[in-house]
Amino acid sequence: MSLRLFDTAARSLVDFEPLVPGHVGLYTCGPTVYNRVHIGNLRTFVWEDVMCRVFRSLGLSVTQVMNLTDIDDKTIRGAVAEGLPLREFTDRHIATFFEDLKTLNVVPAAVYPRATDHVPEMVEIVKKLTERGHTYESDGTIWFRIASFPSYGKLSRVDLSSMKRGARVADDEYEKEDVRDFAVWKGAKEGEPDSALWETDLGKGRPGWHLECSAMSMKYLGETLDIHTGAVDNIFPHHENEIAQSEGATGKPFVRTWLHAEHLIVDGEKMAKSKGNFFTLPDVLARGYSPRAIRYLLLSVPYRQKLNFTFDALHGAASAVERLESLDARLGERAGAAGARASESFAARLAEARAAVKAGWEDDLNSAAALGALFGFVKEANTSLEAGQLAPEDAAAARAFLREADGVLGVLPEGADASLEAEVEAKIAARQDARKRRDFAASDAIRDELASRGILLEDTPQGVRWRRKG
Numbered sequence: 001m002s003l004r005l006f007d008t009a010a011r012s013l014v015d016f017e018p019l020v021p022g023h024v025g026l027y028t029c030g031p032t033v034y035n036r037v038h039i040g041n042l043r044t045f046v047w048e049d050v051m052c053r054v055f056r057s058l059g060l061s062v063t064q065v066m067n068l069t070d071i072d073d074k075t076i077r078g079a080v081a082e083g084l085p086l087r088e089f090t091d092r093h094i095a096t097f098f099e100d101l102k103t104l105n106v107v108p109a110a111v112y113p114r115a116t117d118h119v120p121e122m123v124e125i126v127k128k129l130t131e132r133g134h135t136y137e138s139d140g141t142i143w144f145r146i147a148s149f150p151s152y153g154k155l156s157r158v159d160l161s162s163m164k165r166g167a168r169v170a171d172d173e174y175e176k177e178d179v180r181d182f183a184v185w186k187g188a189k190e191g192e193p194d195s196a197l198w199e200t201d202l203g204k205g206r207p208g209w210h211l212e213c214s215a216m217s218m219k220y221l222g223e224t225l226d227i228h229t230g231a232v233d234n235i236f237p238h239h240e241n242e243i244a245q246s247e248g249a250t251g252k253p254f255v256r257t258w259l260h261a262e263h264l265i266v267d268g269e270k271m272a273k274s275k276g277n278f279f280t281l282p283d284v285l286a287r288g289y290s291p292r293a294i295r296y297l298l299l300s301v302p303y304r305q306k307l308n309f310t311f312d313a314l315h316g317a318a319s320a321v322e323r324l325e326s327l328d329a330r331l332g333e334r335a336g337a338a339g340a341r342a343s344e345s346f347a348a349r350l351a352e353a354r355a356a357v358k359a360g361w362e363d364d365l366n367s368a369a370a371l372g373a374l375f376g377f378v379k380e381a382n383t384s385l386e387a388g389q390l391a392p393e394d395a396a397a398a399r400a401f402l403r404e405a406d407g408v409l410g411v412l413p414e415g416a417d418a419s420l421e422a423e424v425e426a427k428i429a430a431r432q433d434a435r436k437r438r439d440f441a442a443s444d445a446i447r448d449e450l451a452s453r454g455i456l457l458e459d460t461p462q463g464v465r466w467r468r469k470g
């Protein structure tokens with residue numbers, strides 16, 4: 001395999017080799033479920049979906065874990081404002097989040113752990129950190145002492161020189177100027193609802209946001225992950241703090257490769273509600289664009305570049321999808337016709353296009369290169385069809401290639417069924433993985449989740465089979 005990825009920590013391209021040959025463990029920071037996600041968030045989630053599909057197309061199996069941050073400053077604020085128990089408040093936003101992913105044909109992750117279901121695991125990490133001298137308590141809150149972790153800052157390369165020893169920051173989110181000790185466990189404060197507090201060995205309180213991801217990633221993927229992703233604004237403080245907590249607790253390297261997606265901007269400007277350029281998926285759909293065109297636009301720009309979202313660009317994305325769809329239909333017609341035998345030169349050209357698309361993805365998931373190669377082929381295939389020069393067998397082979405390429409893109413209408421299959425296979429792989437680790441709670445959770453959707457697993461001597469509930 002010659003897959004290269006840009007590792008944020010190394011600031012360079014690295015040859016990617018998973019820890020366990022043939023299998024990728026991937027942790028993708030999920031949404032904070034206090035509002036509807038915007039198209040900038042969705043850019044990251046679609047990119048992560050494309051990444052998983054690329055890995056699978058290269059013959060790797062993938063366990064993707066995406067957390068749901070259902071307890072932090074924002075969710076508590078939202079629940080209090082609406083007078084709802086925390087879980088009831090976050091349930092609603094989780095439902096719309098899954099709706100958006102489904103609309104955009106995102107293959108679901110193997111597991112979507114909720115932070116509030118993993119408080120005991122978080123408490124365990126705090127205890128380990130305390131044993132190893134990384135924490136101190138003050139005002140009922142437990143803080144991570146940055147000075148106790150010499151490599152703090154290695155991911156974000158923040159300037160530590162301005163750091164004041166012992167200065168603290170309580171907020172879940174803060175700026176680079178605030179390199180300070182941060183809260184891993186927040187003691188209960190006046191006015192906080194009971195639905196957002198846990199009675200634990202650490203006292204009554206709640207976890208810090210960063211701790212949640214350390215706990216959930218290591219629970220489902222082990223202490224060292226192949227890949228951890230997020231948007232660029234997660235690099236500091238979120239991911240920097242995750243490293244300090246995880247490595248501080250285990251003494252092992254936490255993540256082998258860090259990948260971060262750039263922001264989406266609208267008409268060249270940062271998206272903001274005050275500017276009227278803030279869009280959710282339903283906002284864009286309401287203007288008459290298809291989910292497949294939106295997906296195409298979101299994945300078409302390589303992830304390390306800012307994506308400039310404009311309605312012109314969306315229009316262009318819609319016609320690109322249309323070209324793929326109409327070629328697919330015409331190849332289908334041609335494939336069923338009688339005619340000349342397959343041509344060797346066409347087969348060679350097809351192999352070349354296939355290799356070029358693959359090379360594009362392998363080059364740090366370069367979607368522009370992969371799409372460029374694909375559309376070069378689309379143009380030639382259209383020309384041959386129009387000239388009546390394409391043999392039926394060649395048309396069938398070209399169509400198979402188009403659909404194979406769409407296994408990653410997910411923009412052709414038939415994509416949906418293939419996605420369900422890929423999703424179930426991915427979950428089965430994740431469950432087998434959990435069983436190998438003897439983590440039966442995790443493996444049962446996956447089986448139950450599938451069962452709740454009417455998909456039953458059967459363990460047979462030939463392996464795991466699945467079927468729909470009759």
Ligand SMILES: [Zn+2]
Nearest residue numbers: 029030213238
């Ligand atoms: Zn996270």
